[in-house]
Amino acid sequence: MENEILSEVDEVKAKKKKKKAQRGVTIFLCVMLAYPILEFLVSWIFVKFNTILMAFQLPTGEWSLLTFKAVFTDMFNTQATFSLAVALRNTFLWLLVSIGSLFFHYFIAYVFYKKMLGTKFFRIVFYIPAILSEVVVATVFKNFILTNGPLADIVRIFGIEQLPQLLADPDYANKMVFFYNFWTSWGGHMLLLGGALVRVPLEVIESARIDGVGVWRELVQILFPMTWGSFSTILILSFTGIFGVSNSVLMLTHGYNGTVTAGYWIFHKTYFEGASAYNQVAATGLIFTVAGAIIALGVRWLVERIPAVEY
Amino acid sequence: MEKSMRYVNGIDRKKVKKQKDILSRRTPGERIFFSVVFVVFSLQTLSYLLMVYWVVLASLKTPMEYFFGKQLAFPNELMFSNYSKAFSGLQVDGTNLFGMIFNTLWYTALATFFAIMMPCITGYCISKFDFKCKNLIYTVAVINLMIPVVGTAPANIKFLNVIGIFDTPLYVIWSHSSGFTGSFLIYYGFFKSVSRSYMEAAEIDGANHFAIFFKVMLPQAVPVLLTYAITNSISYWNDYQSVLMFIPSFPTLAAGLYLYGELEAQRMGDFPRYYAGLILSVIPPLVLFACTSSKIMTSLSVGGLKG
Numbered sequence: 226m227e228n229e230i231l232s233e234v235d236e237v238k239a240k241k242k243k244k245k246a247q248r249g250v251t252i253f254l255c256v257m258l259a260y261p262i263l264e265f266l267v268s269w270i271f272v273k274f275n276t277i278l279m280a281f282q283l284p285t286g287e288w289s290l291l292t293f294k295a296v297f298t299d300m301f302n303t304q305a306t307f308s309l310a311v312a313l314r315n316t317f318l319w320l321l322v323s324i325g326s327l328f329f330h331y332f333i334a335y336v337f338y339k340k341m342l343g344t345k346f347f348r349i350v351f352y353i354p355a356i357l358s359e360v361v362v363a364t365v366f367k368n369f370i371l372t373n374g375p376l377a378d379i380v381r382i383f384g385i386e387q388l389p390q391l392l393a394d395p396d397y398a399n400k401m402v403f404f405y406n407f408w409t410s411w412g413g414h415m416l417l418l419g420g421a422l423v424r425v426p427l428e429v430i431e432s433a434r435i436d437g438v439g440v441w442r443e444l445v446q447i448l449f450p451m452t453w454g455s456f457s458t459i460l461i462l463s464f465t466g467i468f469g470v471s472n473s474v475l476m477l478t479h480g481y482n483g484t485v486t487a488g489y490w491i492f493h494k495t496y497f498e499g500a501s502a503y504n505q506v507a508a509t510g511l512i513f514t515v516a517g518a519i520i521a522l523g524v525r526w527l528v529e530r531i532p533a534v535e536y
Numbered sequence: 537m538e539k540s541m542r543y544v545n546g547i548d549r550k551k552v553k554k555q556k557d558i559l560s561r562r563t564p565g566e567r568i569f570f571s572v573v574f575v576v577f578s579l580q581t582l583s584y585l586l587m588v589y590w591v592v593l594a595s596l597k598t599p600m601e602y603f604f605g606k607q608l609a610f611p612n613e614l615m616f617s618n619y620s621k622a623f624s625g626l627q628v629d630g631t632n633l634f635g636m637i638f639n640t641l642w643y644t645a646l647a648t649f650f651a652i653m654m655p656c657i658t659g660y661c662i663s664k665f666d667f668k669c670k671n672l673i674y675t676v677a678v679i680n681l682m683i684p685v686v687g688t689a690p691a692n693i694k695f696l697n698v699i700g701i702f703d704t705p706l707y708v709i710w711s712h713s714s715g716f717t718g719s720f721l722i723y724y725g726f727f728k729s730v731s732r733s734y735m736e737a738a739e740i741d742g743a744n745h746f747a748i749f750f751k752v753m754l755p756q757a758v759p760v761l762l763t764y765a766i767t768n769s770i771s772y773w774n775d776y777q778s779v780l781m782f783i784p785s786f787p788t789l790a791a792g793l794y795l796y797g798e799l800e801a802q803r804m805g806d807f808p809r810y811y812a813g814l815i816l817s818v819i820p821p822l823v824l825f826a827c828t829s830s831k832i833m834t835s836l837s838v839g840g841l842k843g
Contacts (some may be wrong), residue, residue: 278690356821358790439566
């Protein structure tokens with residue numbers, strides 16, 4: 226009888242203790258998660274949801290589909306050099322270039338992985354543009370290639386008397402913006418791709434070398450499939466962020482001469498044109514969000530069809 | 537003794553040597569291939585160095601010499617005074633270089649602190665505790681990351697104006713305190729891999745959940761936090777588009793130098809002084825990188841994605 230009472234008391238004590246512990250967890254979670262959840266909800270309701278509402282309004286606040294009409298008209302305006310049509314063309318062109326660059330970055334990561342002479346030095350040099358301000362790097366580049374800049378002095382040695390206005394001439398401007406972005410991106414994804422390569426078991430490489438496998442087969446048929454997980458993640462991210470790409474256009478050309486991209490178009494309208502363009506930006510953003518979601522999910526689905534090598 | 541010689545800073549030298557031997561074994565054809573790559577990489581490095589050489593020279597010239605002299609020629613007289621003039625002369629809306637540095641410091645510190653801490657907190661809570669809505673929160677957070685909403689800046693400006701924090705330092709806290717950014721998934725994965733036994737041991741010792749998080753779990757995440765702190769602080773130091781749009785009255789170095797550059801381009805002003813300002817602005821991130829480059833390289837490589 227006494228034992229029963231004691232065990233009941235113990236049970237009650239244990240229950241109380243458990244309840245107290247549970248209360249401790251609840252208080253902790255409430256305190257720690259209250260702000261992040263509130264922030265998430267507020268930013269969704271008042272910013273993201275409001276963006277959707279603004280897309281269906283005029284600057285006066287009236288409900289209308291006219292904003293969408295204007296956006297779609299601009300999307301097919303191939304005559305102007307600063308239009309959504311040009312922005313979309315450049316954005317998709319940049320996507321192609323960045324996919325090509327991703328393969329190039331993979332190659333650079335491979336060369337570093339193979340401990341080429343000077344790897345440590347090149348790795349730091351190529352990474353430096355990523356840690357410097359775009360304002361600094363782009364300003365130096367822009368002034369370097371001016372018609373009275375150092376590049377003009379250099380090409381004069383090779384008999385070219387007059388350097389074209391590379392960023393002011395529509396024939397060259399876009400190519401230069403693309404070149405600039407490629408030129409400064411050699412350190413891109415180097416760390417993630419390098420990390421993935423390092424984790425491939427060395428025995429695999431060792432036995433392949435014994436079997437007489439050369440650089441090309443080692444890279445394409447062994448390492449690439451084994452690091453597909455990292456590569457495909459970066460690939461998906463490139464597609465996910467496609468409409469946010471601004472490509473240093475603000476610094477180089479302000480989007481003129483056919484260089485505007487989707488991301489820059491949004492910045493330009495918001496920052497330079499202000500409240501009168503807000504609804505147009507919201508409508509464009511909504512279209513880009515839907516298109517971006519379809520593209521991102523489609524690419525993800527496609528990428529997942531290719532199985533990753535387990536090791 | 538032999539063992540201590542083999543391990544330096546926890547790195548197995550024998551294993552590293554073996555790895556190096558395997559990876560740097562080359563056939564004659566491969567040697568030629570890597571030599572060509574070396575030349576290409578050297579040319580790329582040279583192109584970077586040429587720009588650095590030119591901008592440093594340009595920052596030491598007089599405006600006359602800069603506009604009318606040979607661009608790659610050495611200045612007649614080294615105008616180190618351009619650097620001191622940069623501090624007093626580079627002004628945007630009444631903010632000089634000192635003001636910009638001050639704005640950059642607090643902007644970077646606030647943004648970095650909140651951007652690394654909030655996802656750490658959410659990552660910990662969602663990975664280590666079972667509670668109602670846990671899966672819902674996780675799923676919504678992942679979808680939110682997968683499908684970014686584009687064009688929210690106007691609605692954001694309107695909202696910030698309504699709550700009265702547009703163009704104030706509070707904006708920096710608000711906009712960087714999201715707990716569900718991309719790094720949330722990294723912290724989630726990290727804390728998931730940390731054994732629960734640490735928590736249980738601390739609980740037996742009488743620690744409450746706050747103490748467990750701040751005194752037991754958070755110190756374990758220091759390497760991840762530090763890596764994010766370094767990379768985030770560099771990117772916030774260089775951020776200028778958000779500053780221009782949301783806190784225009786507090787120009788940071790990047791935003792201020794952009795605005796000043798626009799003015800200089802219009803009036804064909806004192807470019808050498810402007811270049812001096814640009815060079816001064818890159819010193820802190822370069823120093824931070826120089827001090828932490830090995831940390832960044834190894835942490836991000838090791839902490840990267842598998843496969």
